[in-house]
Amino acid sequence: MSFSKTLLSVALASAAHMSWAIAPATGEVELGLVSTSGNTETNSIKGKLSVTQDLTSWKNSYLIDTLFKEEKIEEDDGTKKTQTSAERYFASAQGDYKLNEEHSALFVYGSYENDRFAGFQHQNSVAAGYADRVFGNETSSLEYNAGPGYFFSELNDGSTEEGGIIRLALDYRLTLSETAKFKQTISTEAALESNDNTKSKAETSVSAKLMGNLSLKASFNVIHNTEVPEDKEETDTTTSLSILYLF
Structure with a gap:
């Protein structure tokens, strides 16, 4: 079975336990637009959709995250050319099978990311393990x-990489006041082989x-890959200000 079919099977297995009629979904939609002019002319769009459904035996989480940026570059003859400088698409699904009435669970996770400006046509991963509070x-x-x-990755030059990983994810939330909240998420997919990403x-x-x-959200994002093409940076950062809609 190909890796893409495996990833799809995992996602479908998690989705099979959903029941929208029994437990309505909750989540948030995020949209940020940035435009600059003058010495540098850029347009950026950041969008995110996260959905969570809490069922009797399962808790399902879904995430779609996108970033698009284009800028105008001045040619030698004085004309300006618009080119895309960032384009990233990410999607993930996680199903947590509850072990008790607290927060212990067994999870299955799958993700897909396309970030060609970081040197990757796509990066896929699947994982399973234990979750708790x-x-x-x-x-x-x-x-x-x-x-x-x-994990399975395809680089821009067509070469592929795959291997075992250990996935660790943390989610910390703090209520600052009746109207303000702080959130910190961290995840790593550590390769088992030293020469893998x-x-x-x-x-x-x-x-x-x-x-x-409606809420206003300020965020700072970091993505780090240990193994990238020679002409690419290992770390990408994004600072954004967005409108958040909760449902």
């Missing part, structure tokens, strides 16, 4: 999941409620 109260919580998995992600964000279901 370290602590939680009215103002803060810390959750984690960890387990073994497998280890991929890590982190997002630090603060959101403030504007009105109703």
Whole structure:
């Protein structure tokens, strides 16, 4: 079975346990637009959709994250040419099978990412393991999941890489006030072989409620790959200001 079919099977297996009629989904939609002019002319669009459904035996989480950036470059003859400088698409699904009435669970996870400006046509991963909450109260919580998995990547030059990984993810949340919240997420997919790529992600964000279901969100994102083509940087960062809609 090909890796793409395996990833699809995992996603479908998780989706099979969903029941929209029994437990409505909750989530958030994020949209950020940035435009600059003058010495540098750029247009950036950042979008994210995250959905969570809490069922009797399963908790399912879905994420779609996109980033698009284009800029105008002045040619030698004085004319300006528009070119794309960043284009990233990411999607993931995770199903947590609850072991008790607390927060212990067995999870299965799958992800797909296309980020050609980082040197990759696509990066796929699947993992399974244990998830739990370290602590939680009215103002803060810390959750984690960890387990073994497998990755498959295709670089821009057509070459492929695959191998075993250990996936670790942390999710920390803190209520700053009645209208402000802090969130920190960190994940790493550590390669078992020293010459394979280890991929890590982190997002630090603060959101403030504007009105109703609308909030303003400021975030700082970091993506780090240990093995990249020679002409690419190992670390990409994004700072953004977005509108957040909660449902």
